[in-house]
Amino acid sequence: MSMARALSHINGNSVFHVPCRPKPKRQCPLQLPRRVFKVTVSCNQSYWDSINSDIKAHLNRAIPIREPLTVFEPMNGLTFAAPRSIVPALCVAACELLGGHRDDALPTASALWLMYSASFTHEHLPLTQSCRPKSDVRHLYGPNIELLIGDAMIPFGLELLAKSDDRTQNISTRILRVMIEITRAIGSQGMIYKQYHDVERHRSNNNKSYHVEKLEKYEGTLHACAAACGAILGGGSEEEIEKMRRYGLYVGKIQGMVSRAERNDKELNKSVEEMRRLATKELSGFNEAKVQAISTYFESDFMYAQF
Template sequence: RPSPRCIVAMARTQSYWASVEAEIEAYLKKSIPIRSPETVFEPMHHLTFAAPRTTAAALCVAACELVGGGRDQAMAAAAAIHLMHAAAYTHEHLPLTDRPRPRPGIQHKYDPNIELLTGDGIIPFGLELLARSMDPARTKPDKILRVIVEITRATGSQGMVDGQYQELGLDQLGSEYDIIEYVCRKKEGELHACGAACGAILGGGAEEEIETLRRFGLHAGMVQGIQGKKKAGLMEEKIEKLKELAHKELKSLKGKKTELISSLIEPSVAAVQIS
């Protein structure tokens, strides 16, 4: 049973992540009004919010605040990360004629054609949002370009798409556990690494802080990914090792209040994320 002091700390971190998630959602709702042509924008709105949240977007905001930036400086990048994730989620659930294994049945509100095209619209929209967010008074355009490169890489052929290939069994890597680890690295790991790095870049972090937070994000994201798999119970050792690596990175960030951000890898917080 946790101590009262511990419960207070848990409540504080939970309310922190909840407030970040709520702000990202509000930003996205404002950015995707249901406008004409409604046949296009209504599914875009729906599928953006139908996808499960990824903590990579919230981590982007938290990393920005950790290095001393303002929450609003990271909001467009966090929204873009969620949108790229939502597009990938939508396309992962498309009924194609050659899906090697059936996906867990999700409710399809739209026909496959609409889901395909909506995903194709969400990807450029996320990057448009980011490119438009330039405010020379606060964030220099070259920083935004750097963040665009980060996000396109993490979500493209070298990142998330590579993970999706492996997940579909389109390539043979090794044992079942090797594949799970590789997929979680490419999908959740690199997306969280990207989120943390983007937040640190936008918040004005030093290069060393950016790289430390990137490594923290990679480990924390892999923990999230593996914990979401059926075989997670058999990979406890791996999960503990990754948590240790993640904590080690945060410890190297001298003089920073890392308590909130470290809560991302604690089960109590993970439970809140999932619920």
């Protein structure tokens, strides 16, 4: 089977083909050497694009714009308002790498998407006495609605996940394990901790190095969680789950580095290259065609996703 065919049918899932026309280039936050950050637009990118399209379709089915419109319209709107993130797709890719079916990972990926969107919404709420710098995010709704709908999105995502339990397949234990992974990652140990330190960082600029160090410690937590969840759902062994967790962590750290435009290019380039090497190492031993598909990430514009 040719590589192209292998990529278009992973685990019997027909991959959604995005027409092969070059997309408008997204503005890159940094001028980076082409060797590492080569942004080519080819049919290979359709692997990540197709995952993203499937998650979006799943979410649109889960949050149709229906009555009461006052609740479902903003929930749908805010779900898709956050900048693109690799996190949900990482979960699906890891599941497929481990031999799972794409459909098995879509509810978890959707839950992760909702968590991320809720976090983004709350991160940009206009609070009184806020210590944050003014955000230039366009607000789709009033602050009350953005607060409450953000609150609803977290349990709604977990409800989607809990409902995906299929008693005939006896996967309740896997779903509960995934639930623990996600709730922990977005709870005090992970994303919230990061947000908390973001706030603290803006409050006290006098101790910057401490904060960057803290940020780096927690960066990639959600990416690591997403990849580990995919591996759990794909039926991976403990060793495989931990390999995917580390893979996700490196991917998350790369995204963090790219998003922090403070360092000079040379230093950044070196760090990214090292992370990419470590990430690729974690994929050794898995099905080669699938590894190839996943690795297109480093050539895709997902690299420049904000989160």
